[in-house]
Amino acid sequence: MSFSNYLETEILDHVFAGAAYTAPSALHVALYTATPNDAGGGTELSGSGYTRKTASFSTSGATTSNSGAVEYPTATGSWGTITHIGVFDAATSGNLLAYGALSASKAVATGDVFRIPAGDLDITLN
Numbered sequence: 001m002s003f004s005n006y007l008e009t010e011i012l013d014h015v016f017a018g019a020a021y022t023a024p025s026a027l028h029v030a031l032y033t034a035t036p037n038d039a040g041g042g043t044e045l046s047g048s049g050y051t052r053k054t055a056s057f058s059t060s061g062a063t064t065s066n067s068g069a070v071e072y073p074t075a076t077g078s079w080g081t082i083t084h085i086g087v088f089d090a091a092t093s094g095n096l097l098a099y100g101a102l103s104a105s106k107a108v109a110t111g112d113v114f115r116i117p118a119g120d121l122d123i124t125l126n
Contacts, residue, residue, distance in 0.1 A: 001087075001100035001123045005038045024089035027097070028052040029070050029121070031114065032084035036099045042084060048077030048110075052091050055121065066121040072114045079108035085121065098123050 003011075013019035030052045036042030050072065058067040086099040100123075108114050 001098045002038065003098050004040065004096040006095045007097045008038075024097075026054050026089075026091075027057065028088045028091050028094070029055045029066075029116070030086040030088055030096075031072070031079070031082045032086060032099075033080045033082060035084055035101070036086050036096060040096050042086070042099070044086070045079050045082075048075055048079060049073045050075070050079060052088060054091075055087070055116075057123075062126070063122055063124045065119045065123075066116060067118060069118050070116040070121065075108050075110055075112050075114070077110055079112075079114070081105050081107045082114060085116075087123070 010021050014021035031045045031050065032042045033045065034043035036044075053070050053072055055070045056067045057064045059065075082102060083105045084099060084101050087097045088094045089097060106114065
C-alpha cells in the first residue's frame, strides 16, 4: 500500500519538524471501483448498503496488518468490481491515509458480503 500525500506530510512534520501528530482514534477501510492516488481521488463505493468499516491493526517489524476480519454489510444492490482499498481517519469524508490495489479484483453483486480476512490487509514500509 502507498501512503497518501496527507499522511506523508504529517509524518515528515512530526519526525523532522517536531510538529504534533495525533493518531486517529479509529481507522476506516474504504472500497474503490477506480484507483485512488496520493492526493485522494478514485471512485469510492456509495449506496446499496455500503459503508466504510472500522479496522484494527497490529504491527510487527516494518509491516502492519488488520488484526481482525473486516466485514461489510450485505450488498443491497450491485457494488460493481472492487479494485482498490483505502484506509481513512474517519467513517465519512476525512483524510485518506493509505491505499492499494487488491491482489485480485472482486465483483460484488446483490446479496454478496465483501470480507477481508484477518491478516490480509498489509501496510509495509521499505
